[in-house]
Every structure is written in structure tokens, then in C-alpha cells.
Amino acid sequence: MDQNITFIGGGNMAQALISGMIARGLPATRITVSDPVPEIQELLKQQDINVTDNNAEAIADADVVVIAVKPQILAQVLSPLAEKLTNQLVISIVAGAPIQLYKSLLGGYDRIVRVMPNTPALVQSGAHGLYAPDYISQADRDVAAQVMATTGLTIWVDSEKKIDAVTAVSGSGPAYFFYLMEAMIQAGKNLGLDEQTASALTLQTALGAAQMAITSANTPAQLRRNVTSPNGTTQAAIETFDQYQVSQHIQAALAAAEKRSASLAVELAEKLNTK
CATH class of the missing domain: 3.40.50.720 (NAD(P)-binding Rossmann-like Domain)
Structure with a gap:
């Protein structure tokens, strides 16, 4: 350059x-x-x-x-x-x-x-x-x-x-992961870990999972299946996510973000054009 x-x-x-x-x-x-x-x-x-x-x-x-x-x-x-x-x-x-x-x-x-x-x-x-x-x-x-x-x-x-979709996925995306981290840290505390330990384990796990997903030839879905042993602890957690329709709620949340991104553009144009 x-x-x-x-x-x-x-x-x-x-x-x-x-x-x-x-x-x-x-x-x-x-x-x-x-x-x-x-x-x-x-x-x-x-x-x-x-x-x-x-x-x-x-x-x-x-x-x-x-x-x-x-x-x-x-x-x-x-x-x-x-x-x-x-x-x-x-x-x-x-x-x-x-x-x-x-x-x-x-x-x-x-x-x-x-x-x-x-x-x-x-x-x-x-x-x-x-x-x-x-x-x-x-x-x-x-x-x-x-x-x-x-x-x-x-x-x-x-x-x-599609910039509105990008906004929903990656523009706002870091906040979604921070939200999940918050929840995992609180869950760790609820289960008896001190905040420092719960935070360290959560953040390193997030980093490790992201690095695995980036470097692996497998999709995130396959990586999830790889660590979900039948009748194991991970399966118990995933079944609870499914029971509460977490995936569907995440998809609905991103759709709401995409819709809001589009409406913000309209509002900005209207606001600037009226000045």
C-alpha cells in the first residue's frame, strides 16, 4: 500500500x-x-x-x-x-x-x-x-x-x-459472545467457582473454541458433535439449550438486528435530509 x-x-x-x-x-x-x-x-x-x-x-x-x-x-x-x-x-x-x-x-x-x-x-x-x-x-x-x-x-x-445482514452477524456479533461469556461466568459462580476462576476458564474456552473453528476443516456443527458424547455432560447441556430453543432465539435476535440496521439507515437519511 x-x-x-x-x-x-x-x-x-x-x-x-x-x-x-x-x-x-x-x-x-x-x-x-x-x-x-x-x-x-x-x-x-x-x-x-x-x-x-x-x-x-x-x-x-x-x-x-x-x-x-x-x-x-x-x-x-x-x-x-x-x-x-x-x-x-x-x-x-x-x-x-x-x-x-x-x-x-x-x-x-x-x-x-x-x-x-x-x-x-x-x-x-x-x-x-x-x-x-x-x-x-x-x-x-x-x-x-x-x-x-x-x-x-x-x-x-x-x-x-446485505450490509444489514453483516451488521447483524459480525457488526453486533461481539456483543452476543460477550453476553454468552457473561452467562457462563455467572453459571460458574452459581456452581461454586470464584469469579476469577470462572472468568479465566470461560474466556480461554471461548478463545480455544474460536481457534479450533477457524483452523479445523470441520464445521462448527461437526466440532460440536465431536465433543458431545452420548449421555455425557455436554449432551445434557445441549439438550437443555434445545429444550429452551436457544438456536431459534439466536436466529430471531439476529433477524431483529438486521431489521433494525435497515430502519436506522432510513431514519438517518430522513434526519439528515430534514436539516
């Missing part, structure tokens, strides 16, 4: 991507961040990153512009850039902001790739869903994938609607 990259917004996800790029060999001097928060500016300056609070100035020499701001300020951030963008690739990591909304706020500018990242990017273990309209070149797709791959897995989807 040899492009000049500008981030509009220097929060946690931007900082995670920046750390990944630098770790992959991109010189810090090729990265510019525009953010109004003095503490963020100082933190980034310490890494030899170019820092400003002027968005137009920040994108002037950029090849790639990553939009990493809160959805509610998207209009005030993008509208002044409508006449400033020339031929930069714009990568959006803003939740709930469809490409059509970007185009309307940017006066028709359409060299845009949309990404749904997730928070494990902060530990270089993200899972990112990407979408680009058909007219976006393969070269631009490759650049977008390279930017996101610095912090984890990149998966392309073939329709923007």
Missing part, C-alpha cells in the same frame, strides 16, 4: 486501522487525520501522523479518504467536501449510512465503498463486510480491502442490502 490516506475522524476504529497500516509498513507520514479533539490530535502527533482539524485541507493530497465519524454529524462533515473531492476513493465505516446518502450529501460524488467493521479490529481481529457498486473498479476494491485487512478479515457482499 503506497497511497496517501486521510481519516476524517480519529476515534477508536480509525486508530485501530491506522495502527494496522503502520504495522503493515505504511509510513506514518503518509497518514493524515482530521479531528477536532485536542487529546486525539496529541495522541496521533506522537506517532508522527499528520494532524489537522480542517477536513478540506486534510483531503487535498489524499488518494484515499476514510470517513470515520458519528452518523449524526455526517451531513455537516460531508456537505462542505462536495466541491473538494476530486478523484479520491472514499471508504465509509459509518454505521447505517448507505452510499446513496453519501452521494446526495456530496453532490453526486460516487467513488465510494461502504464497510461494516467490528470492534475486534481494535485487537487486529476484526471481521469487516465490504460493498461497492458495480462501477467501482477492481483497483479501488483492492485498495479498500487492503485498508481493512490491516485489522482483520475482509468479506465482500454483492448487494448493499
Whole structure:
């Protein structure tokens, strides 16, 4: 990667991507961040990153512009850039902001790739869903994938609607696993373990199970069957999950998340268009 990259917004996800790029060999001097928060500016300056609070100035020499701001300020951030963008690739990591909304706020500018990242990017273990309209070149797709791959897995989807599904599965997904961890830790405590022991066993088990699933040729379903001995302890637990329809409830929960993701995009567009 040899492009000049500008981030509009220097929060946690931007900082995670920046750390990944630098770790992959991109010189810090090729990265510019525009953010109004003095503490963020100082933190980034310490890494030899170019820092400003002027968005137009920040994108002037950029090849790639990553939009990493809160959805509610998207209009005030993008509208002044409508006449400033020339031929930069714009990568959006803003939740709930469809490409059509970007185009309307940017006066028709359409060299845009949309990404749904997730928070494990902060530990270089993200899972990112990407979408680009058909007219976006393969070269631009490759650049977008390279930017996101610095912090984890990149998966392309073939329709923007599927970004809502990505949001439900991986965007919100870390919280589901944290929820299960919470429950397992509490169960361990209920069974007589102290919190430190229950936590350590739960977290290491989660890590180990994920590593097995990633590295095994078997599916998660087969791995589950492999450790479920007939009439054993695991079978007793799985039968209880089935009795309470845990799988069905998880699927319903993700469907609710997908539906909410779609409605948030509509609400954001309505809110920004009324201002």
C-alpha cells in the first residue's frame, strides 16, 4: 500500500486501522487525520501522523479518504467536501449510512465503498463486510480491502442490502459472545467457582473454541458433535439449550438486528435530509 490516506475522524476504529497500516509498513507520514479533539490530535502527533482539524485541507493530497465519524454529524462533515473531492476513493465505516446518502450529501460524488467493521479490529481481529457498486473498479476494491485487512478479515457482499445482514452477524456479533461469556461466568459462580476462576476458564474456552473453528476443516456443527458424547455432560447441556430453543432465539435476535440496521439507515437519511 503506497497511497496517501486521510481519516476524517480519529476515534477508536480509525486508530485501530491506522495502527494496522503502520504495522503493515505504511509510513506514518503518509497518514493524515482530521479531528477536532485536542487529546486525539496529541495522541496521533506522537506517532508522527499528520494532524489537522480542517477536513478540506486534510483531503487535498489524499488518494484515499476514510470517513470515520458519528452518523449524526455526517451531513455537516460531508456537505462542505462536495466541491473538494476530486478523484479520491472514499471508504465509509459509518454505521447505517448507505452510499446513496453519501452521494446526495456530496453532490453526486460516487467513488465510494461502504464497510461494516467490528470492534475486534481494535485487537487486529476484526471481521469487516465490504460493498461497492458495480462501477467501482477492481483497483479501488483492492485498495479498500487492503485498508481493512490491516485489522482483520475482509468479506465482500454483492448487494448493499446485505450490509444489514453483516451488521447483524459480525457488526453486533461481539456483543452476543460477550453476553454468552457473561452467562457462563455467572453459571460458574452459581456452581461454586470464584469469579476469577470462572472468568479465566470461560474466556480461554471461548478463545480455544474460536481457534479450533477457524483452523479445523470441520464445521462448527461437526466440532460440536465431536465433543458431545452420548449421555455425557455436554449432551445434557445441549439438550437443555434445545429444550429452551436457544438456536431459534439466536436466529430471531439476529433477524431483529438486521431489521433494525435497515430502519436506522432510513431514519438517518430522513434526519439528515430534514436539516
